[in-house]
Amino acid sequence: MARYVIVGAGPAGVIAAETLRQQDADGEIVLLGGEPEPPYSRMAIPYYLTGGIEESGTHLRKAQDHYAKLGIEVRQAAVSKVDTGANSLVLADGSALPYDQLLLATGASPVRPPVPGLDLPGVHHCWTLEDARQIADLADPGASVVLMGAGFIGCIILESLLARDVKLTVVEMEDRMLPRMMDQTGGAMIKRWCEDKGTSVLTSTKVTEIKAADGGGLQVVLDSGEQVPAALVVVATGVKSNAELAQDGDIKVDQGIVVDNYLRTSVPNVYAAGDVAQAPDHSTGGWSVLAIQPTAADHGRVAALNMAGVETTYKGNLAMNVLDTAGLVSVSFGRWDGGDGCETAESVDAENFRYMRLVFDGDRVVGALCLGHTDHVGVLRGLIQGDVRLGDWKARLQADPCRIMEAYLGSTLS
Amino acid sequence: MAWARKLLRVDLTKGTCTSEPLNMDWAQRYLGQRGLATKYLTEEIDPKVDPLSPDNKLIMTTGPLTGTCASTAGRYSVVTKGALTGAIACSNSGGFFGNEMKNAGWDMIIFEGKSAKPVYLFVQDDKAELLDAGEHWGTSVWDTEENIKKKHQDPMIRVASIGVSGEKGVKFACVVNDMHRAAGRSGVGTVMGSKNLKAVAIRGTLGVKVKDIGAFMTATANGKAILAENAVTGQGLPTYGTQVLMNVINEVGALPTRNHRDVQFEGAGDISAEKMHEKRASDGKSNLITNGACFGCTIACGRISQIERTHYTVVDRPQYQKASGGLEYEAAWALGAATGVDDIDALTFANFICNEQGYDPITFGATVGAAMELFETGAITTKETGGIELKFGNTKALTELAEQTGRGEGFGAEIGLGSKRLCEKYGHPEMSMSVKGQEFPAYDSRGIQGMGLAYATSNRGACHLRGYTVASEILGIPEKTDPLATEGKAGLVKAFQDATAAFDSAGLCIFTSFAWTLEDVAPQLDSACEGEWSVEKLLEVGERIWNLERQFNLAAGFTGKDDNLPARLLKDAAKSGPAEGKVNGLGEMLPEYYQLRGWTTEGVPSNQTVERLGL
Amino acid sequence: MNTGKRLMQKSLHIDPGKCTGCLQCEMACSLDNEGAFNPAKSRIKVFDFHAEGRFVPYTCTQCAEAWCMKACPVDAISVDTLTGAKVVSDALCVGCKVCTIACPFGTINYNQTTGKVLKCDLCGGDPECAKACPTSAITFIDADWTGLERMRDWASKTDSGTRAEA
Ligand SMILES: Cc1cc2nc3c(=O)[nH]c(=O)nc-3n(C[C@H](O)[C@H](O)[C@H](O)COP(=O)(O)OP(=O)(O)OC[C@H]3O[C@@H](n4cnc5c(N)ncnc54)[C@H](O)[C@@H]3O)c2cc1C
Ligand code: SF4
Ligand code: SF4
Ligand code: SF4
Numbered sequence A: 001m002a003r004y005v006i007v008g009a010g011p012a013g014v015i016a017a018e019t020l021r022q023q024d025a026d027g028e029i030v031l032l033g034g035e036p037e038p039p040y041s042r043m044a045i046p047y048y049l050t051g052g053i054e055e056s057g058t059h060l061r062k063a064q065d066h067y068a069k070l071g072i073e074v075r076q077a078a079v080s081k082v083d084t085g086a087n088s089l090v091l092a093d094g095s096a097l098p099y100d101q102l103l104l105a106t107g108a109s110p111v112r113p114p115v116p117g118l119d120l121p122g123v124h125h126c127w128t129l130e131d132a133r134q135i136a137d138l139a140d141p142g143a144s145v146v147l148m149g150a151g152f153i154g155c156i157i158l159e160s161l162l163a164r165d166v167k168l169t170v171v172e173m174e175d176r177m178l179p180r181m182m183d184q185t186g187g188a189m190i191k192r193w194c195e196d197k198g199t200s201v202l203t204s205t206k207v208t209e210i211k212a213a214d215g216g217g218l219q220v221v222l223d224s225g226e227q228v229p230a231a232l233v234v235v236a237t238g239v240k241s242n243a244e245l246a247q248d249g250d251i252k253v254d255q256g257i258v259v260d261n262y263l264r265t266s267v268p269n270v271y272a273a274g275d276v277a278q279a280p281d282h283s284t285g286g287w288s289v290l291a292i293q294p295t296a297a298d299h300g301r302v303a304a305l306n307m308a309g310v311e312t313t314y315k316g317n318l319a320m321n322v323l324d325t326a327g328l329v330s331v332s333f334g335r336w337d338g339g340d341g342c343e344t345a346e347s348v349d350a351e352n353f354r355y356m357r358l359v360f361d362g363d364r365v366v367g368a369l370c371l372g373h374t375d376h377v378g379v380l381r382g383l384i385q386g387d388v389r390l391g392d393w394k395a396r397l398q399a400d401p402c403r404i405m406e407a408y409l410g411s412t413l414s
Numbered sequence B: 001m002a003w004a005r006k007l008l009r010v011d012l013t014k015g016t017c018t019s020e021p022l023n024m025d026w027a028q029r030y031l032g033q034r035g036l037a038t039k040y041l042t043e044e045i046d047p048k049v050d051p052l053s054p055d056n057k058l059i060m061t062t063g064p065l066t067g068t069c070a071s072t073a074g075r076y077s078v079v080t081k082g083a084l085t086g087a088i089a090c091s092n093s094g095g096f097f098g099n100e101m102k103n104a105g106w107d108m109i110i111f112e113g114k115s116a117k118p119v120y121l122f123v124q125d126d127k128a129e130l131l132d133a134g135e136h137w138g139t140s141v142w143d144t145e146e147n148i149k150k151k152h153q154d155p156m157i158r159v160a161s162i163g164v165s166g167e168k169g170v171k172f173a174c175v176v177n178d179m180h181r182a183a184g185r186s187g188v189g190t191v192m193g194s195k196n197l198k199a200v201a202i203r204g205t206l207g208v209k210v211k212d213i214g215a216f217m218t219a220t221a222n223g224k225a226i227l228a229e230n231a232v233t234g235q236g237l238p239t240y241g242t243q244v245l246m247n248v249i250n251e252v253g254a255l256p257t258r259n260h261r262d263v264q265f266e267g268a269g270d271i272s273a274e275k276m277h278e279k280r281a282s283d284g285k286s287n288l289i290t291n292g293a294c295f296g297c298t299i300a301c302g303r304i305s306q307i308e309r310t311h312y313t314v315v316d317r318p319q320y321q322k323a324s325g326g327l328e329y330e331a332a333w334a335l336g337a338a339t340g341v342d343d344i345d346a347l348t349f350a351n352f353i354c355n356e357q358g359y360d361p362i363t364f365g366a367t368v369g370a371a372m373e374l375f376e377t378g379a380i381t382t383k384e385t386g387g388i389e390l391k392f393g394n395t396k397a398l399t400e401l402a403e404q405t406g407r408g409e410g411f412g413a414e415i416g417l418g419s420k421r422l423c424e425k426y427g428h429p430e431m432s433m434s435v436k437g438q439e440f441p442a443y444d445s446r447g448i449q450g451m452g453l454a455y456a457t458s459n460r461g462a463c464h465l466r467g468y469t470v471a472s473e474i475l476g477i478p479e480k481t482d483p484l485a486t487e488g489k490a491g492l493v494k495a496f497q498d499a500t501a502a503f504d505s506a507g508l509c510i511f512t513s514f515a516w517t518l519e520d521v522a523p524q525l526d527s528a529c530e531g532e533w534s535v536e537k538l539l540e541v542g543e544r545i546w547n548l549e550r551q552f553n554l555a556a557g558f559t560g561k562d563d564n565l566p567a568r569l570l571k572d573a574a575k576s577g578p579a580e581g582k583v584n585g586l587g588e589m590l591p592e593y594y595q596l597r598g599w600t601t602e603g604v605p606s607n608q609t610v611e612r613l614g615l
Numbered sequence C: 001m002n003t004g005k006r007l008m009q010k011s012l013h014i015d016p017g018k019c020t021g022c023l024q025c026e027m028a029c030s031l032d033n034e035g036a037f038n039p040a041k042s043r044i045k046v047f048d049f050h051a052e053g054r055f056v057p058y059t060c061t062q063c064a065e066a067w068c069m070k071a072c073p074v075d076a077i078s079v080d081t082l083t084g085a086k087v088v089s090d091a092l093c094v095g096c097k098v099c100t101i102a103c104p105f106g107t108i109n110y111n112q113t114t115g116k117v118l119k120c121d122l123c124g125g126d127p128e129c130a131k132a133c134p135t136s137a138i139t140f141i142d143a144d145w146t147g148l149e150r151m152r153d154w155a156s157k158t159d160s161g162t163r164a165e166a
Helices: A011-023 A042-049 A130-138 A152-163 A184-194 A291-308 A381-386 A391-398 A404-412 B024-030 B033-044 B097-103 B141-151 B188-195 B213-230 B230-253 B273-277 B329-337 B345-359 B361-376 B397-405 B412-413 B419-425 B449-457 B489-506 B510-514 B518-528 B537-557 B567-571 B586-597 B609-614 C025-036 C067-071 C098-102 C128-132 C149-158
Strands: A003-007 A028-035 A074-077 A077-081 A088-091 A094-096 A101-104 A109-112 A123-124 A144-148 A166-172 A198-203 A206-210 A218-222 A227-230 A232-235 A240-242 A270-272 A276-282 A322-325 A329-334 A345-351 A354-361 A366-369 B006-011 B016-021 B058-062 B075-083 B088-091 B109-110 B118-122 B125-132 B156-162 B176-177 B179-183 B197-203 B290-291 B302-305 C010-014 C045-049 C054-058 C077-078 C086-088 C108-111 C114-120 C138-142
Touching: A003 A011, A003 B213, A011 A028, A011 A291, A011 B510, A011 B537, A042 A152, A094 B197, A101 A291, A109 B290, A109 B567, A130 A232, A144 A152, A144 A227, A152 A166, A152 A322, A166 A218, A166 A227, A184 A329, A184 A354, A184 A366, A198 B412, A198 B567, A218 A232, A227 A354, A270 B567, A276 A291, A291 C067, A291 C098, A322 C098, A329 A381, A329 B033, A345 A391, A345 B141, A345 B489, A366 A381, A381 A404, A381 B141, A381 B518, A381 C098, A391 C086, A404 B024, A404 B179, A404 C045, B016 B024, B016 B125, B033 B088, B033 B109, B033 B125, B033 B188, B033 B489, B033 B537, B033 B609, B058 B188, B075 B188, B075 B586, B088 B188, B097 B156, B097 B197, B109 C138, B141 B197, B141 B345, B176 B188, B213 B230, B230 B273, B230 B290, B230 B302, B230 B510, B329 B345, B329 B361, B345 B397, B361 B397, B361 B412, B361 B419, B361 B567, B397 B412, B412 B419, B449 B489, B449 B586, B489 B510, B489 B518, B489 B537, B489 B586, B510 B609, B510 C067, B518 B537, B518 C138, B586 C010, B586 C077, C010 C054, C025 C045, C025 C128, C086 C114
Parallel strands: A003 A028, A003 A101, A028 A074, A101 A270, A123 A232, A144 A166, A144 A232, A166 A198, B006 B109, B118 B197
Antiparallel strands: A077 A088, A088 A094, A109 A240, A206 A218, A218 A227, A322 A329, A329 A366, A345 A354, A354 A366, B006 B016, B058 B075, B058 B109, B075 B088, B088 B179, B118 B125, B156 B176, B156 B197, B176 B179, B290 B302, C010 C138, C045 C054, C077 C086, C108 C114
C-alpha cells in the first residue's frame, strides 16, 4: 500500500489529495499544513475582508468530516527538510515522516521590499488568514489606508478595502496599475475607474520609508517627498515560491521547484504543484511559476494522477486572471502583451470602460485582455489552450474581436 | 405584467430621452402594439401633418405578449404617418428586436421632432441615450448593425436601422432589424430617415413576466400544439415558407403578372419554393440553406438562402456570397412575376439588396413593373432610365435598379418615388397598381374577389396583411369560400380585418392565424395580462382599432372615394386561368361592407358606431 | 467531493442541424432559473451563424474535467450525484469569477446583478430547454449517445491526454 505525503494544504494540496483518493482507494494519504487553520483558500480572503463570508467560508471544503470520510489524514505540521535519499521528511518538531510518493505544494510567500519600517505595527501583508484578521481589525470605515502595490493581488485587496469604506491611497512603483496583467490602455482605464470612485492612485511612485507618526499611526514617505498618514499599510509587492524545502537536496530549483510535463521534479517520486512549482509554460515553451488558483488546481490534479500511476501530461501553464475592481471586471489570458511576429486586434471604448484585445500567432489566439466583459470569457482559454486553428475566423475576429464565442464554435464544431 | 408599463419618449430635436408610465386605461382598450401605438399617434399628431416633417412622430412598439414564450411572440411594429401613403402606417416585424425592447423594459419608444445631425438611440435596460451616427450615416443596414455591435463590444445587441435608401428619401424605405427582418411597408423607414435617426440599438436583460404563469404555460403549450399539428403552420410554412403559395396562386389565376396585365406567370415554377429547394446542377447545392425562426416562433417559416457563387450578381462580391434572408412569397412575386423576371438567384440578390439597403421589395418590384410598362408603352425611354432597356423580363435591369434604388441614385431615385408618383410624373396614373398610394401585394383581386375589397378598404393602402381573405378563399381557413364570388365577402373582410387588428396588437405573428382563431389567442392573453381578455373583448378591440385608424385617415384627408381599385382590375378582365373573363366586383361588396361596419354611405363611421366603440 | 462518474447518466444532446434559432430554450431556461422570460440570463445560448445559415445551441456539457468546480476556491460548485451536473451553490459562491475563466467552453458566466455565476444544472434532471425545444434539436438522452463527445475532445486537448475520469 502506497503512502502519499502532500506538503501544503492549499488548493493544490487538497485537490491532489482528493484526486489520489479517487485513483487509489487504499493508499495512505497524509496532507500537511503549515498554518494553524483547516485547509483554506487564500483567494477567499478578500471576501472575508468585505464581510461577505465568515472565516469558515474560506475553508476549502465545508464539511467537517470531509477529509476523514475520504481517509485523508490532515495534520498541522511544518516541514523543515526533505530527505530524498531516505524518502522521508523531517518535521519542525524533529520527527520523521517517510513517504513513497511526495508532493510539494507549499505555495508562495509575499515578497518584502527593502523599505525601512515594514516591521512597524500596522504594516501587514495580506496573504494568510492571520494577516486578514489583523487587517480587518484596523481597516475601519474612514480609516486612512495605504496600499503598496497595485499588481493583481494588490488590486484584489483594493476591492475589499474599498468595500470597507476606508480612505484609500494606492502607491504603485510602475507606470500603471496591473503592470503584469494589463497593458497601458487597460491599466489606464482601471486607474480612471478607481479615481472616479474616489481612490487616490499614485503610479510611478515609490514608498521610501514608513515611520511611526507622532501621536500614533503611521506616516508613509513617498519618493516625491510627500507623506501620507495611515492607520494601516498593506504590502502587496509580489510573491515568491516557497521552494526552500527543496533547496538542499537533489531537487532542481530555479524560480520555483522545476517540474516536467508530469509535474514531477528531478527526483522521480517527488512532485510539485501550485505556486511553488515552476512548470512547463504553454505560451512560451519554457518554464514558469504562475501563482494563481486555476493553475494550482490543475497542477494538483495532474500531479496526483501521475503519482497514482495514471500517466497524464500537463498541457502547460497558461496565465489567466480575472479581477473585479469595484465593479469593473477585467480578464487577461496568456501572451496578452504579444511579442515577436504576433498580430493583434483591439476594440476600445474608453468612455464606457470596455476593452477587448486579442493577440494572434499565425491563426491561433495566444493571448487576450478584456475589460467590462463577463460573458463567455472562459472560451478564450479554450481558444488558447486548445490551440484552436481559426481559419477564416481569424479575419472575422480581427474585424470584431468580441466574437470570441462564435469563433470558438465556428472553428471547433464545423 | 406582460406590459412593461413604461414608454420611452425620445425628443430628437432636443436630444432628450424620458421615461413615462404607459397609459394602462388605453392598454385595456387598445391592447398594445398596433392598437395602442395608433391611439398614441392619433392623440399626439395632427393627421394632416406632412409625414416627413418634424411634427410627424414615429413609434416603435411591442405587444403585451412580446418577449414571452407564446409562439411567435417577438414582434414589434413601427407606427407613424406613412411617407408613401400619407395614411396611417403600421408595419410589423419579427426577428429579435421586439423581444429585446421588451426585455429592456419598454413597451414603446416614441420618437418626435428631428435631430440636427444623424444619431442613433442606444438603450441598455433603463438607460437610453442618443449617440452620434456620423460614422454610420451612408452605410447599409448590414454594416450599421455590425458596426454598432462592434462599437459597443456586444454581439448580443439587437439593432433596427435604416439603409441608405431611407436616408435618401426613397418613399418606401423600411426599418430593418436582425439583418433581414423588416417593418416593411408604407415608408416607415423614410420617416425615420427624415428625422435623422439612423438606428435603434437595444440590449435588454430585465426579463418579462406574466400574470398567471401556470395558466400561461398551459395556454401557450396548447397554442404551440395547434400550430404543430396544423398542415400549414406545422409543415407547409417550415418546409416551403410563404413561397409555398407561388404555384398555388398561379394555378388559381391570381398571380399578378407584368404590372397586372396578366394573372398567370409562365415562369412561376422557376421562382417558386420548389425551385428554391432544387439542387443546382452546377454545384449540387440549393438556393435554400435552411429555415429560420423569429424570436419564440415554433413555425419557423423564415428562409435563409445563398446565391450560386458564379451568378453574375455575386461574382467578386463576397459579401453577397454568404447566406442571408431569402425570398418570401410576396418578395418573390414582386421582384419576379410583377417584372416578368424568372431567375431565382437574381431575385434573391435583389431581395438581399432590399434588406441591405432597407426598402420594401413589394413596392419596389411593383414599381419596376410599372416602369417597365411605361417603358414598353414609350412613356419613358432609355433617356430617363439612364440607358437601361427597361423591358419586362430584363433580369439585369431589375438587379441594377435594385442597387440604384438602394443608393437612391440614377433612375433608382425615380423608382424610389413609388409607382403612384412615378406614373403620375410620366402622365400615366392608371399604370400604378396601388391603393392610397401603396402597391398591391401578390394576389390579383380578379381571381380572389375578397382581396379586392380588403385592398380597397385597407387603412394603410393596398396590403395583404390587413385582411387576408386568401386564407378562406384559397386555403379554406377557417372555411372555404368561392374566390370568384363576391357574396358574403364584405362580412368575411370585416371579420378578418378586426381579428387581424387584435393579433397585431398582441405581439403575435399573423401567420399563427392560419391555425389559431381568437379562441386560441384569448387564453394566452388572459393569463398574461391584467384585465379579462375574452374573444368578444378582442373582437371589440380589433374593431375599435380599425375604426380609429379609419378616423385618422379621414382626418388626414382621405374619403370613401379612396376605397377604390385601379381601373385595370375593375375593367380589364383576367386573360387566363379560372378567373378568365372576370374583373373585380368591388362595387358589389363595398356598400355592404360600409353597412356592416356601421359607416355612412360615404364611408364615415356613424355617430352610433363611434359611440358604441367608445372612440 | 464526488467527481460524478457519468456512466448511466443522461446528457443534453444538441443537434444544431435541427435548430431554427427560435430561443424557446432560452426562455424556458430563464423562466425556470430566474422566474422571468429573460434570454440574457439563460444558461443555454443559441448562436446565430447568419452568414452560414446555422444556429448552434450551446451550454455546459457537464464535462468530466469540471474545470469550474476544481478552480472554485470555496467549494461552491459540486456534483449533483443524481444527474452528474456540476451545480453552483449561491449560498457559498463569493463571486470571485475564477470559474468563469477556468471553464474553457465559456459556459459559466458571471451575473453582475446577483454577484454570482450562472451555469446549467440540468434542471435537477428534467431539463426545461429540452422540453421547450419545438424541433427536438435539444434532447436529454443517455450520455453515451451524445454528440457532445466532440466538445469533450476539446476539453481533453485543453488539458492533458488522459480522460481518466470520463
Ligand atoms: C488575498 C489573495 C487573493 C488572491 N486572489 C486570487 C485570485 O483572485 N485569483 C487567483 O487565481 N489567485 C488568487 N490568489 C492566489 C491563490 O490564492 C494562490 O495561487 C493559491 O492559493 C495557490 O495555491 P497553492 O496550493 O499552490 O498554495 P497555497 O494556497 O499558498 O498553500 C500553501 C500551503 O502550504 C503550506 N506550507 C507552506 N510551507 C510549508 C511547510 N514548510 N510545511 C508545511 N506546510 C507548508 C501553507 O501553510 C499552505 O497550507 C490570491 C491570493 C491571495 C493571498
Ligand atoms: S461549466 Fe465548463 S468547466 Fe464547468 S462543467 Fe460545464 S463545461 Fe465543464
Ligand atoms: S464565482 Fe462562485 S462558483 Fe465561481 S469560482 Fe468563484 S466562488 Fe466559486
Ligand atoms: S438543462 Fe436547464 S439549466 Fe441547463 S440549459 Fe437547459 S434549461 Fe437551462
